[in-house]
Amino acid sequence: MSKVNRATATQSLSVSFTVGLYGTAFGAASIAAGFSILQTCLLSLLTFSGASQFAIVGVMGAGGSAISGIATASLLGIRNGLYGLRMAPLLKVRGFKRVIAAQVTIDESTGVAIGQEDLGIDAMKQGFWLTGFGVYIFWNFFTLLGALGAQAMGNPSAWGLDAAVPAAFLGLVWPRLTGKFERTLAASAVILAILLSPIISAGLPIIATALLAVAFGWRQRA
């Protein structure tokens, strides 16, 4: 790889650190949901996709089955596949390197890579790898910290963890609410899921809202 572009490196590092810090919230949420420290750390090491991780601990913490948790997390993980599709022609990696590239293909690594488009293909690749590894390191470190902290705290409600988890989800969805259409979908999903909660078992109300996304996205908007 050629000389590292300074602007790219700075951006990668700052994104990695801020996003990584969020791992604390995940670590704490996972412990509060009943997962062990080992399970919490494995989710960050192996799943390594914030929204999916919050989803599995959110659904199962609320009493949902493993299947509905996995389904919700996986629906959220589909976008990483599309990022991979976008990154593959750029990275051109095979074998073990492709396994590594796949594992660090997330919102942030793809976002920073695309953001370097004006600086050329080398800067894009550097942005991908630096951000991918950077987030991986910080996210896992802060997950452990959050998990240890939450275990020391005891009652999650006394420390506000019960509100921190939905707030974390809100922080993840907020940047996606770019227009009226997206906000309408978000509001409809909130209402539908709340209405369904007393009727169908935990986890299913969340998955049901995927159908709303299908309905909203079916027709091309004018």
Added chain:
Amino acid sequence: MEAARMNALWLGVIGTSLIAFLLKYFGHSIPEKYVSNPRALRINTLIPIALLSALVGVQTVTEKGQWVIDQRLAGVAVALIALSLKAPSFVVVISAAITSAALYRL
């Protein structure tokens, strides 16, 4: 914790991780032309919005399948204000936690 629930949690951890990786890896391995259906791409960008919003709603005002209004709602309302003021995400989470904890301890 009972053994069945512990096993379910392990299933959740392993299943989520396995599928998460496979989705990423398939993306890197299949030719782009197979997945360029505009409708599928459009729906794919909307799915996270629906699911994450649903999670916000359910985790804020329900507990074990019942509607419950408590300190969480205040915490999430503060998070919403913080976000609209363009606060960084960890500030958002911490302000929600502090609000909720303060009301809980009242």
